[in-house]
Amino acid sequence: xxxxxxxxxxxxxxxxxxxxxxxxxxxxxxxxxxxxxxxxxxxxxxxxxxxxxxxxxxxxxxxxxxxxxxxxxxxxxxxxxxxxxxxxxxxxxxxxxxxxxxxxxxxxxxxxxxxxxxxxxxxxxxxxxxxxxxxxxxxxxxxxxxxxxxxxxxxxxxxxxxxxxxxxxxxxxxxxxxxxxxxxxxxxxxxxxxxxxxxxxxxxxxxxxxxxxxxxxxxxxxxxxxxxxxxxxxxxxxxxxxxxxxxxxxxxxxxxxxxxxxxxxxxxxxxxxxxxxxxxxxxxxxxxxxxxxxxxxxxxxxxxxxxxxxxxxxxxxxxxxxxxxxxxxxxxxxxxxxxxxxxxxxxxxxxx
Numbered sequence: 281x282x283x284x285x286x287x288x289x290x291x292x293x294x295x296x297x298x299x300x301x302x303x304x305x306x307x308x309x310x311x312x313x314x315x316x317x318x319x320x321x322x323x324x325x326x327x328x329x330x331x332x333x334x335x336x337x338x339x340x341x342x343x344x345x346x347x348x349x350x351x352x353x354x355x356x357x358x359x360x361x362x363x364x365x366x367x368x369x370x371x372x373x374x375x376x377x378x379x380x381x382x383x384x385x386x387x388x389x390x391x392x393x394x395x396x397x398x399x400x401x402x403x404x405x406x407x408x409x410x411x412x413x414x415x416x417x418x419x420x421x422x423x424x425x426x427x428x429x430x431x432x433x434x435x436x437x438x439x440x441x442x443x444x445x446x447x448x449x450x451x452x453x454x455x456x457x458x459x460x461x462x463x464x465x466x467x468x469x470x471x472x473x474x475x476x477x478x479x480x481x482x483x484x485x486x487x488x489x490x491x492x493x494x495x496x497x498x499x500x501x502x503x504x505x506x507x508x509x510x511x512x513x514x515x516x517x518x519x520x521x522x523x524x525x526x527x528x529x530x531x532x533x534x535x536x537x538x539x540x541x542x543x544x545x546x547x548x549x550x551x552x553x554x555x556x557x558x559x560x561x562x563x564x565x566x567x568x569x570x571x572x573x574x575x576x577x578x579x580x581x582x583x584x585x586x587x588x589x590x591x592x593x594x595x596x597x598x599x600x601x602x603x604x605x606x607x608x609x610x611x612x613x614x615x616x617x618x619x620x621x622x623x624x625x626x627x628x629x630x631x632x
Contacts, residue, residue, distance in 0.1 A: 281569050281606040286577035287599035288318035288356040289592060290523065293581050295325055304328050304344070305351050312352025314589075315596030319348070320416065320578045322359045323403045324380075329358070331399070334406035341409040356576040357521065359416040360403040361466065366396035367452070368420030368445050368472070397448070400463075401455050408459040414520050414575065415456070416495050419445065419465045419473040419482070438481075445472055446485030449492075456491040464520040466495040475506055476514060483518075493520030497580065498559045499527035503549035505537060509563055516571040523580040524599055526557030544584040551582040553591040554598040565602045577603060 289311050300306035323331045333340045362380040369377050378386040385391040407415050423441035456463050465473045473479050496519045501508035531548045539547040579595035625631050
């Protein structure tokens, strides 16, 4: 068993134009002031992390990590969610996902994909230079527009989509292996890797690559009505990261899993601040401790009701209260009989 590290905070939802959210040291001090020991850092905003410098220089990385430590936080992992998304984009989403890319490659899908692959590779190299062992990412999606089979999907369509997804990711996974860094794909609606079955389809096609892992976020399973506790039992060896994000699912006679095109506030499935939703985090933290999860419990704050700064402060305390400092001895050791091999044989009736 292991004691989970934490609390950590994913910074993506908090970076902004105003202090203290507009610079690395200031946002790190703010996170520490909220009670966090670590931060998960997006790689797409140079105000927080200069990815080119991080990929090119270990010395730069040492200085940057030192600035975070002086501000009160460790770096838990880097994130390349948005760049990973652009590794595989169905044309239906070209215009929307162009916003994730620099101006120079917008409207040019092939150039945008090439840029995205280079970014993920840099994020892996930067992770290595920082002494980190995991990188968060999305998988991207080619088959997502065909999720619901109406009209009936042509035979082989999904298989071809996953063949291509694996073809694009396999060289990146090999670079991850060279760096000693896992790629933890967030299992997330909108991605082709959105549940256990789809992850296994991908895993089969990349030869069960040892660097292909999962970012476990139970909120996305609540909204799909997937058993998030059984998921931990099934994929224990592939869980590489953990996002503490809550959710609730309250279907009505008007709406269910698909949400009826309603805004988040009016959907049956909604993200909530940690502790305000329906996720059984006590059971999750117990399972992660028992299965030797050696990563961080990282709050990803998303809530349709609560102020984000309130949610951040409460989230740190919530995680701290759920981390189980694992025991080093059995609770009934006081009653141990102190027997040995010979005594055991007598107790079993083998010395008659």
